Amino acid sequence: MIPERVLLDRQVIVCAGSGGVGKTTTATAVALAAAREGKRVLALTVDPSRRLAQTLGVSRNLLKPTPVPADRLAAAGISDPTLLEAWMLDPGVVADQFVHRFAESPDEAKRLTENRIYRQVSRMIAGMQEYTAMEALYTFMREGRYDLIVLDTPPSRHALDFLYGPKRLASFLDGRIFSLFLPGEQQSLIRRAAGRVIHRVNAAVFGEEAYSDLQEFFSAFSRIFVRMNKNASQGLESLKDPEKVAFMLVTSPATESMTDAFFFRRKCVELDLPFRGFVLNRSLAAVDARTPPPADLFGPTPSPVERSARSKLMALAELEQAAVARHRALLGELEAEAGADAFTVALPMIPTGAEDMTSLVRLGEVLMRHGR
Amino acid sequence: MHDIFGKRVALITGKGGVGRTTVSAALARAAARRGLRVLLLEIGEPDGDYTPLARIFGRETFPAEPVALEPGIHGCVLWASAGHEGFFRRVLPVSALVKAAMGSGALRRLLDSAPSFREMGVFYHFFDLLERKRPSGEPLFELAILDMPASGHTLGLTGLRERLLSLMPSGPIADVLNEGKGYFHDPALTGAYVVTLPEILPITECLELIEGLEQHGTPVGGIVVNRVLPDPFTPQERAALEPYAQEPWYGMERFRQVPTAARALERLRQSTTVPIHEVREVPLQGRALVDAVAESLAEGAR
Numbered sequence: 161m162i163p164e165r166v167l168l169d170r171q172v173i174v175c176a177g178s179g180g181v182g183k184t185t186t187a188t189a190v191a192l193a194a195a196r197e198g199k200r201v202l203a204l205t206v207d208p209s210r211r212l213a214q215t216l217g218v219s220r221n222l223l224k225p226t227p228v229p230a231d232r233l234a235a236a237g238i239s240d241p242t243l244l245e246a247w248m249l250d251p252g253v254v255a256d257q258f259v260h261r262f263a264e265s266p267d268e269a270k271r272l273t274e275n276r277i278y279r280q281v282s283r284m285i286a287g288m289q290e291y292t293a294m295e296a297l298y299t300f301m302r303e304g305r306y307d308l309i310v311l312d313t314p315p316s317r318h319a320l321d322f323l324y325g326p327k328r329l330a331s332f333l334d335g336r337i338f339s340l341f342l343p344g345e346q347q348s349l350i351r352r353a354a355g356r357v358i359h360r361v362n363a364a365v366f367g368e369e370a371y372s373d374l375q376e377f378f379s380a381f382s383r384i385f386v387r388m389n390k391n392a393s394q395g396l397e398s399l400k401d402p403e404k405v406a407f408m409l410v411t412s413p414a415t416e417s418m419t420d421a422f423f424f425r426r427k428c429v430e431l432d433l434p435f436r437g438f439v440l441n442r443s444l445a446a447v448d449a450r451t452p453p454p455a456d457l458f459g460p461t462p463s464p465v466e467r468s469a470r471s472k473l474m475a476l477a478e479l480e481q482a483a484v485a486r487h488r489a490l491l492g493e494l495e496a497e498a499g500a501d502a503f504t505v506a507l508p509m510i511p512t513g514a515e516d517m518t519s520l521v522r523l524g525e526v527l528m529r530h531g532r
Numbered sequence: 533m534h535d536i537f538g539k540r541v542a543l544i545t546g547k548g549g550v551g552r553t554t555v556s557a558a559l560a561r562a563a564a565r566r567g568l569r570v571l572l573l574e575i576g577e578p579d580g581d582y583t584p585l586a587r588i589f590g591r592e593t594f595p596a597e598p599v600a601l602e603p604g605i606h607g608c609v610l611w612a613s614a615g616h617e618g619f620f621r622r623v624l625p626v627s628a629l630v631k632a633a634m635g636s637g638a639l640r641r642l643l644d645s646a647p648s649f650r651e652m653g654v655f656y657h658f659f660d661l662l663e664r665k666r667p668s669g670e671p672l673f674e675l676a677i678l679d680m681p682a683s684g685h686t687l688g689l690t691g692l693r694e695r696l697l698s699l700m701p702s703g704p705i706a707d708v709l710n711e712g713k714g715y716f717h718d719p720a721l722t723g724a725y726v727v728t729l730p731e732i733l734p735i736t737e738c739l740e741l742i743e744g745l746e747q748h749g750t751p752v753g754g755i756v757v758n759r760v761l762p763d764p765f766t767p768q769e770r771a772a773l774e775p776y777a778q779e780p781w782y783g784m785e786r787f788r789q790v791p792t793a794a795r796a797l798e799r800l801r802q803s804t805t806v807p808i809h810e811v812r813e814v815p816l817q818g819r820a821l822v823d824a825v826a827e828s829l830a831e832g833a834r
Contacts, residue, residue: 280699373700511732
C-alpha cells in the first residue's frame, strides 16, 4: 500500500507519536497536502506551538474551526479558500459546548458551567485533552462536512496515551463513581451500612466541606457524564473503520520514540485500529545522494589552512555518513515492522523547525510522493 | 548548577527527545560519586511495560519501593495508587477503614482517573519517600532526582498545589499539600532543571517552560544544554570552506549547524539569568554516554 492512497482515500487520519517528535508539524503537512489535492480538510490540533498557529494564520482557543486565510493558502499553492479549516482545540471550550448541547435549558447549562469543580476538572491537562480530541473528531465525522479530518493527538510522553485516554476518562465517568457521592440511590440495609462506611472514608479523605462540594457536583453532572461516557466509547469505536480511518505514527530516530512506535503499532493491531503508516521524522535517512567532499577540493596545492580545513571536514563527513547509515537501518526496521498494510516514509530534519509554509508544503510533498 | 548537590530535590524536565532521561541518570551518578544517598524517581504510567530510565540500569521498570541500583543510588517509580494508599493510612483512624477505602472500587477509580487526584497520589508517594528517615534522624535519601514526564505534565504536577487548593481550600488534602510545599516550591530544597538542545525551537520551548514553572512558583535551578556541538574549525578554516557551504557533501550539514547552534545558545544566554550548563555531544550510547554526561555535570557543579 502506498501513502498517497492512505492519505487521500480516508476520512480521518490520526497522527500519533511521543512528545517532541514533530507530530503536529507532520499532521499539518498532511492536511496541507490533501487540501492541495482539492480535498476539503479540517486540521484538528491541541496546543500547537505559537509559530505553527501563526503560519496558519489561525488563533488558538477559538470556539470552532476557522478557515485558514486565503493569503496563507495561496502561499501553499491552494487557490480555493474553502479547502482548509483549522481548529486548535481548547479542552475547556469543547467541554462547555458539550454541556450546552446536553443540558436541559440554557439556564441549567449556565449553572453547570459555572460550577467550581467543573471548571477545574474540564480544564485539567491530562485525560481531558484526549477525550475532547476524540469528542470533537466524533462530532465532525458524523456531520460529514469535510472530506478529510487530520487529528493531531494531544501532546504526551507516550504515543499510546491517546488510545488509553478515553478509556481512562470512561472509567472516571463510570456510573459506579456516582454511587460514592449519591448514596440516596442505595436502598437495602446492607447497602446503607456500606454507604455509611463510605461516607466516613470520604469525609476523612476529602474533608467534610470538599466532600459536600463533590456530592453537589456529581449530582448536577450525572446525566451529562453518562452522555460523555457513551460518546467516548462510540468515538473510539468509530475509529476502527479501516475504510474511513488511518492511524499514522510519527517517530524520531531517538531510541525512546522508536520503541514507542513499535508498541503503538502492536497496540493498534490489538485494539483493532487501522494502523497505516510510520513517519521517521527529522532523519538523515531521507538525505538524497550526498557524496564525500572531493579530495582535490582546494586544487593540487592547498595551503596549510586549506589542508587542515579539508581534513577536519573529512572527519565530519565520516561521522555524518555513519549517522546516515544508522538512520537508514532504523527506517529498515520500521519497514519490517509496518508489514504489507502500512507505509514507511522518512522526512528530513529542517533545522529551522519546519513550521513555515514552505517547509510544510515540502514535507507534505514528500509524504504524498513517497511510493508513487 | 553549582548548588544542585545541596538540595533535597532535583526535578529534571524538558521536551521529549532532548536527553532528559540520560541527564537524570547521569546526575544520579554524579551525586552518588560525591557520597550522597540518591533516590532516582520516575512517574509510573499505567500499561508501561518498560521505561528508558530503568533500562539504563539494566531493568525493565522500577518497583514502587526503593531498590538499590548501584552504590549510592536507589530507584523507585512513583505510583498514584501507592500514594493514595499511604494517604488513606494517614487520614483514616482505623485500619478497617483503610481496608474499606482500598476495597472501594468506586473511590479507587475516582482517585486514579480524575486527573488532579492521580497527581495528588503521585505527589503523596513522593512526599512520603522524602520524609523517610534513618534511625539517626537524617533523611534516608539526601537527594531525590525525578525524571519528569513531557513538559505539559511537568506543569500538571508543579501546578498541582494551586489547582487542588482552589478545588479544596481546606481539609486533609490541603494539609498534605501545605506540608510538602517546600519540596516543590522552596528554592533551598528544590530546583527544576530544564534539559534542552542548542537548536532554535528547543531553546524557545525551554524558555516557555521556564516561564510556566516560574508561574507555578517552582524554582528553576538550571538549564542543561545537551549535545552541544564543538566547532573543530578555526575562523580561517571556516572562511576557506564557506564558499562550499551549500554543496551536497557529507559533513556540510554539520559545518552549517555549528554556527546556528552557537547563535541559539547565545540567544538563550541573553534571555535568561538561570545558570546554564553545556554538555558536549559525544559519540556514545547507553551507560558510556551516561558516564560522560555525569562527568560533565560533576564539573559544572564543582
